[in-house]
Amino acid sequence: MEDRSINALFDALIQDKTxxxxxxxxSQDLDHEQILEQLLNLKTKRDKHD
Amino acid sequence: xIEYNYILDRDEGDETRVFKPDKIPTELPxxxxxxxxxxxxxxxxxxILALSLHGLKKKKIDxxxxxxxxxxxxxxxxxxxxxxxxTNKDNSLKIISKKDDxxxxxxxxxxxxxGKKTILTPELFERKYNLIYDIPDNPTERLNxxxxxxxxxxxxxxxxxxxxxxxxLKVITDIRNSRxxxxxxxxxxxLEKGQREYEGLEKEIDxxxxxxxxxxxxxxxxYYYQYLEEYDNVAxxxxxxxxxxxxxxxQIIKRSKEFENLKIATKVSIKIMQGIFHEVTLLLKNxxxxxxxxxxxxxxxxxxxxxxxxxxxxxxxKEGILTFKSMLLINAKEKEKTLIEAKMYQQLIExxxxxxxxxxxxxxxxxxxxxxxxVLRQANKKNEELLTxxxxxxxxxxxxxxxxxxxxxxxxxxxxxxxxxxxxxxxxSNGFSDYNEIQEESSELEKELKKIEEKRxxxxxxxxxxxxxxxxxxxxxxxxxEIKELSPYFRYTEEQLMMKIxxxxxxxxxxKEEMEKKKHYMRMYKGDIDKLEKKEPHxxxxxxGDLNKLLEKCQYLEQKLLMQYNEYLSSIINxxxxxxxxxxxxxxxxxxxxxxxxxxxxxxxxxxxxxYKVRTIDLMEGVxxxxxxxxxxxxxxxxxxxxxAYLKGLLNATDDRKIIALFDEVxxxxxxSLMPIFEKFKELYKKGQLLVGIVVQMADEVKVVPKT
Numbered sequence: 062m063e064d065r066s067i068n069a070l071f072d073a074l075i076q077d078k079t080x081x082x083x084x085x086x087x088s089q090d091l092d093h094e095q096i097l098e099q100l101l102n103l104k105t106k107r108d109k110h111d
Numbered sequence: 112x113i114e115y116n117y118i119l120d121r122d123e124g125d126e127t128r129v130f131k132p133d134k135i136p137t138e139l140p141x142x143x144x145x146x147x148x149x150x151x152x153x154x155x156x157x158x159i160l161a162l163s164l165h166g167l168k169k170k171k172i173d174x175x176x177x178x179x180x181x182x183x184x185x186x187x188x189x190x191x192x193x194x195x196x197x198t199n200k201d202n203s204l205k206i207i208s209k210k211d212d213x214x215x216x217x218x219x220x221x222x223x224x225x226g227k228k229t230i231l232t233p234e235l236f237e238r239k240y241n242l243i244y245d246i247p248d249n250p251t252e253r254l255n256x257x258x259x260x261x262x263x264x265x266x267x268x269x270x271x272x273x274x275x276x277x278x279x280l281k282v283i284t285d286i287r288n289s290r291x292x293x294x295x296x297x298x299x300x301x302l303e304k305g306q307r308e309y310e311g312l313e314k315e316i317d318x319x320x321x322x323x324x325x326x327x328x329x330x331x332x333x334y335y336y337q338y339l340e341e342y343d344n345v346a347x348x349x350x351x352x353x354x355x356x357x358x359x360x361x362q363i364i365k366r367s368k369e370f371e372n373l374k375i376a377t378k379v380s381i382k383i384m385q386g387i388f389h390e391v392t393l394l395l396k397n398x399x400x401x402x403x404x405x406x407x408x409x410x411x412x413x414x415x416x417x418x419x420x421x422x423x424x425x426x427x428x429k430e431g432i433l434t435f436k437s438m439l440l441i442n443a444k445e446k447e448k449t450l451i452e453a454k455m456y457q458q459l460i461e462x463x464x465x466x467x468x469x470x471x472x473x474x475x476x477x478x479x480x481x482x483x484x485x486v487l488r489q490a491n492k493k494n495e496e497l498l499t500x501x502x503x504x505x506x507x508x509x510x511x512x513x514x515x516x517x518x519x520x521x522x523x524x525x526x527x528x529x530x531x532x533x534x535x536x537x538x539x540s541n542g543f544s545d546y547n548e549i550q551e552e553s554s555e556l557e558k559e560l561k562k563i564e565e566k567r568x569x570x571x572x573x574x575x576x577x578x579x580x581x582x583x584x585x586x587x588x589x590x591x592x593e594i595k596e597l598s599p600y601f602r603y604t605e606e607q608l609m610m611k612i613x614x615x616x617x618x619x620x621x622x623k624e625e626m627e628k629k630k631h632y633m634r635m636y637k638g639d640i641d642k643l644e645k646k647e648p649h650x651x652x653x654x655x656g657d658l659n660k661l662l663e664k665c666q667y668l669e670q671k672l673l674m675q676y677n678e679y680l681s682s683i684i685n686x687x688x689x690x691x692x693x694x695x696x697x698x699x700x701x702x703x704x705x706x707x708x709x710x711x712x713x714x715x716x717x718x719x720x721x722x723y724k725v726r727t728i729d730l731m732e733g734v735x736x737x738x739x740x741x742x743x744x745x746x747x748x749x750x751x752x753x754x755x756a757y758l759k760g761l762l763n764a765t766d767d768r769k770i771i772a773l774f775d776e777v778x779x780x781x782x783x784s785l786m787p788i789f790e791k792f793k794e795l796y797k798k799g800q801l802l803v804g805i806v807v808q809m810a811d812e813v814k815v816v817p818k819t
Contacts, residue, residue: 065766067264070708074676074701079664087271093278100661101654 113139113803117159117193119183120213132156134813141200141803142792142818144785146810153807157773158183160805161244163195163208164771165220168233171259172244176775184216197771197803200819206231206240206802240802241768243761246775247754254745254753255684255730257712257760261705262680269672276665282651283658289649295640302636304479309629311485316622322596323615328577329597330608332588335570335581338563345560352553356546370532377525378419384517385415391510394503395435397602398442406434416552422526422533424518432515436508443504450501453494460487496599499607676701683730702731710736713760715787717752718743722787725756751784762791762801770795771803789818 068088075081079100086096116137119130134151147153158180166172167180183191190213197206205223220231222239231239287294392411399407413425463484473483571581579587591597600608651658679701682688709728716723716735723737733745735756745753758774772792788806795801796819804818 066708066711066763067261070261070704071268073704073707075668075671077664079661080668083272083275083661083664083668084268087268087275093275096275097279097282097651097661101651101657 112141112198113143113160113805114196114198115139115156115159115163115194117155117191118213119155120190122188130155136815139805139815140817140819141197142789142796142801143804144789144806144808144816144818146808146812146814146816148809148811148813151813154179154775155183157244157775157805157807159191159193160195160771160773160803161242163193163210163218163220164206164240164242165218165231165233165236166242166244169237169242169244170263173246176244176246190214199799199802200796204802239768241766241770242773243770244773244775245758245761247757254709254713254728254757254760257709257757258680258684258705258730261708262677265672265676265680269669272665272669272672276662276669279658279662279665282649283655283662286649286652286655286658288646289652290643290646291652291655292648293655295643298636298640298643302633302640305629305633305636308479308481309626309633311482312622312626312629315485316619316626319615319619319622323612323619324577325591325594325597326600326608326612326615327573328579328587329591329594329600330605330612331570331573331577332579332584332591333608334605335567335574336584336588338567338570339584342560342563342567345556345563349553349556349560352549352556356549356553367532370529373525373529373532377521377529380517380521380525381415381419384514384521387510387514387517388413388415391507391514393604394507394510397604398439398500398503398507399435403438406431410435422530424522428518429515432511432518436511439504439508443501446497446500449494449497453491453497456487456491456494457498460484460491463487493599496602499599500602503602503604503607680705686731688731702729703727706730709760712763713756714763714791715759716743716748716756717784717787718748720783751781755784755787758788759791762788762795769802770800772801772805773803774806776807776809792818 068084071084072081075084082100083096086099091099114137115132117130117132121128121130130152132152134147135145135153135156139145145153145156158176161172161176162180162184167177167184172180183189192210192213193208195206195208198204203225206220207223208218208220210218220236222229222231229235236242392407395407395410409427410431413428413431418424463480466480467484469480471480472478473480476483476486478486574581574584592601600611603611675697679698682698683702683705706727706729709730710725713725713728713735716725716737718741723735723739723741723743725735726738727736728734729736735743735745735748737743748756762770762772774788785806789804792801792804796804
């Protein structure tokens with residue numbers, strides 16, 4: 062729903078990788094559990110484990 | 112296609128007028144330009160369209176327009192009902208809005224998309240459609256409003272990050288309250304440590320108790336016996352003085368003043384010597400080895416009162432001083448090396464005492480500080496005797512030196528003079544120790560005897576408390592002098608022994624208190640361990656470190672979005688440039704990026720007679736920079752051109768929502784300025800991003816121009 066050009070503005074302003082990822086995830090329609098899973102890279106780790 | 116109809120009843124006092132769409136057609140194309148005179152219904156049409164699409168719930172709508180919409184809906188003198196239907200170009204989407212009852216405020220909005228009907232609440236409508244309703248007055252100033260979108264998003268994202276931070280914090284708290292293996296391990300280690308220290312204290316208390324008991328028995332027996340002996344000696348002296356007193360009887364002897372004065376001075380000196388002699392004898396008793404004790408027996412027979420009478424000291428006074436001194440010096444030399452070790456231990460213990468409560472484990476020995484202090488104390492026990500011995504030796508030598516100095520003065524100065532005066536004063540033929548002197552000495556000894564008796568009685572009581580009978584004392588003392596553990600104390604003075612007993616008592620009580628504390632902590636740790644063991648581990652258990660880092664990042668980001676960026680944005684809106692001195696890189700970067708964002712948002716501007724692609728819009732400086740490098744000042748732009756730039760900025764939203772754009776009173780815009788708006792309409796309409804685009808303009812006659 063948010064303006065993509067504003068997201069691009071924040072993307073240019075925020076340099077830290079994790080902060081960028083947080084910004085990207087909170088702009089999506091995700092619940093906190095999903096955001097945390099992605100931030101902790103859980104899916105990738107689980108896939109590797111499997 | 113836009114189909115609409117409305118009935119507006121207006122109470123004008125003398126009559127109620129009914130307004131219906133009569134000048135502007137009720138069916139309009141999706142993209143349309145409408146001209147008309149005042150009261151032709153063109154603004155009412157836009158108000159009703161906006162109202163029908165939850166326009167009153169939209170924050171970004173200009174307050175002047177909002178007031179007019181509110182007036183239509185809520186004022187007492189007007190009643191409104193309407194029907195609005197918007198159909199897209201391929202007929203796949205319809206938005207229908209109805210207000211059936213002119214007396215009730217309810218508006219029902221729904222969409223029919225590919226045959227499926229969905230009620231559109233204001234929130235759902237906002238998620239799916241972007242209603243832009245604007246009146247572009249004072250356009251240069253209103254370019255500022257394009258930054259409001261940034262402000263809103265900053266606030267929204269800042270709040271979302273804040274909520275995420277709270278969530279992460281909750282997860283961290285949950286992990287800590289669940290079966291945290293790290294915490295469990297820490298508690299177990301603390302419990303083990305506590306257990307070890309408790310057992311150590313238990314042993315120490317046991318040792319202290321035994322030491323204390325033994326030392327008390329030894330001290331009380333020793334001094335009971337010593338004061339018993341002293342009592343006998345003093346009593347004997349008093350008795351012999353009584354005999355002397357009786358033998359001499361009261362005599363009145365006349366003496367010269369010189370003799371009298373010298374005698375008093377000598378007496379004072381000898382009194383001082385007696386005091387030193389008494390003190391040094393007590394010390395010597397503890398310092399002189401057993402095999403040399405016979406020397407002390409001779410030493411103790413030295414009688415200073417006798418010396419005053421005979422005007423000469425016992426020969427053994429000088430000899431004894433020298434013998435004991437050399438004996439002590441040799442002994443001290445032998446123990447010098449061990450003394451250094453003892454001092455080192457002592458200093459190390461004192462240093463470590465400052466860190467007693469810390470959790471440091473000393474590498475190499477793997478012991479906590481209290482445990483290590485204990486080890487050092489045990490190792491230093493034998494050295495403790497040495498330190499006391501060294502102090503006592505030093506003191507004894509000092510006292511022996513003082514005694515010797517006094518002896519020399521009296522022997523070389525006082526005694527010869529007194530002897531000389533005595534010889535030249537024949538009337539003092541019976542010597543100068545007269546009845547009064549003996550009487551005085553005797554009464555002093557009586558006082559001393561009283562003191563000795565008090566001491567003896569007190570030690571007798573202490574012995575009784577320890578279960579020692581008076582008769583047993585001597586035997587027990589002999590046995591005790593064979594006990595190895597007591598040997599460190601043989602060289603202690605009475606005062607030092609009493610001090611040691613007091614210290615041991617304190618250690619005993621302190622350790623008992625410490626043990627109680629440890630017991631309490633162990634109970635707490637056991638409780639915590641039991642509780643934790645019953646819990647299940649948290650699924651994010653292994654990510655605690657990562658979560659803490661994320662929490663920090665969120666806190667930082669939240670602060671950045673809600674505080675820092677907002678301040679930067681306010682400086683743009685209020686046109687307050689950053690002071691040169693405090694110019695920070697982040698703010699400069701922010702200003703640049705906002706200028707880029709606004710440039711993209713507006714896209715193209717028309718200036719004088721040409722159209723330019725915009726690179727940046729610097730609102731602070733009031734300057735537009737084009738891709739070709741042209742710099743256009745906002746103040747130099749025509750009003751219509753600024754309006755055009757502003758409206759295009761509104762249309763250039765880059766999200767996926769379908770736009771419904773309603774622009775009113777674009778009076779300052781000529782055809783050239785309006786052209787880019789209609790171009791943009793067409794572009795978005797073709798892409799399917801624009802559903803409705805209406806521009807309304809003042810004119811003398813009603814004219815409806817389709818722009819599809």
